[in-house]
Amino acid sequence: MRKRADQMDGTRQRIVEATSHLHATVGPARTTIAGIAEQAGVTRLTVYRHFPEDVDLFNACSAHWRSQQQLPDPAAWSAVGDPYGRLRLGLSDTYRFYREGADMLLRLHRDVDVLPEGLRRNLQDRDAHFRDVLLEPFSERRDDNTLRAVVGHAVSFWTWHSLCRQNGLTEEAAVEAMAALVAVVPS
Numbered sequence: 001m002r003k004r005a006d007q008m009d010g011t012r013q014r015i016v017e018a019t020s021h022l023h024a025t026v027g028p029a030r031t032t033i034a035g036i037a038e039q040a041g042v043t044r045l046t047v048y049r050h051f052p053e054d055v056d057l058f059n060a061c062s063a064h065w066r067s068q069q070q071l072p073d074p075a076a077w078s079a080v081g082d083p084y085g086r087l088r089l090g091l092s093d094t095y096r097f098y099r100e101g102a103d104m105l106l107r108l109h110r111d112v113d114v115l116p117e118g119l120r121r122n123l124q125d126r127d128a129h130f131r132d133v134l135l136e137p138f139s140e141r142r143d144d145n146t147l148r149a150v151v152g153h154a155v156s157f158w159t160w161h162s163l164c165r166q167n168g169l170t171e172e173a174a175v176e177a178m179a180a181l182v183a184v185v186p187s
Contacts, residue, residue, distance in 0.1 A: 011040075011042060011046065011050065012050045012060075014040040014041065014042065015036060015040045015042065015046075015047055015050055015051065015057070016057075016060045016061055016064045017040070017064065018036050018037075018039035018040035019031065019036050019057055019060075019061040020061045020064050020065050020104075021039060022035055022036060022039060023061060023065075023104060023107060023108070024065075024103045024104040024107060025103070025107075026107070027107035027108075027110060027111045028058070028107065028108065028111040028114050028115060029110075029111040029113075029114045030111075033047050033048070036057075054116065055116040055118065058115065058116050058119055059116075059118075059119070062119060062122075065101075065104055069097065069100065069101055070096075070097070070100065071097060072090070072093045072094045072096075072097045072130065073093060074090065074129060074130060074133040076089070076093070077089050077090040077093065077133055077134065078133060078136070080137075081137055082137065083137035083138045084179055084182075084183070086133075086134060086136075086137050087134050087151070087154075087178070087179055087182060088175055088176075088179055090130065090133065090134045090155075091134075091154055091155070091174075091175045091178055091179070092171065092172075092175050094130060094155055094160070095160050095164065095171045095174060095175060096171065098157055098160040098161070098164075099160075099164070099171065102161075102165070105157055106157075106161065108123070109123070109157050109158065127152065127155055127156060127157075128152075130155040131148065131151050131152045131155050134151050134154075134155065135147070135148060135151055141187060144185070144187065146185050146186070147182070147185045147187075150181055150182055150185050151182060153178075154178040154181070154182065159174075159178070160174065163177065163178075
């Protein structure tokens with residue numbers, strides 16, 4: 001009985017790892033059950049047996065990938081009271097995470113429309129949380145829509161991608177550019 005359970009766990013893990021690999025290389029929109037099965041060395045029926053709902057497979061893949069990442073730490077940013085010090089720390093941490101997870105994150109953001117609603121919402125909520133933590137020390141301007149939009153733009157994956165990947169800025173230069181942009185937002 002134990003051997004069977006271990007086999008089931010191993011098969012499930014291979015399916016999750018295959019899905020994660022395909023999501024990072026071809027993206028969720030181009031990942032098929034047949035491709036997952038082939039990558040994992042199982043049949044399509046086995047994939048469906050372990051993950052009868054797409055959302056379960058997406059959630060398992062997401063949890064597996066996140067467990068291998070050093071996620072940004074907004075709680076650590078909160079220890080910094082200076083608005084621009086916090087902004088720089090938070091953006092540096094966020095941009096490091098984007099760089100380290102670039103393959104997966106690029107494809108997730110590109111294919112966001114095929115993600116289950118809960119995962120789409122998690123991506124949006126994560127960015128909103130990062131923005132809100134970075135806005136806290138700007139207490140007198142927290143309700144400023146322009147400041148909110150600029151900080152929201154700064155934490156966006158696509159902003160990092162444009163500045164660092166497409167236009168060749170270092171992460172440090174990108175952080176400074178975003179801090180300078182925040183500094184010139186009229187009050």
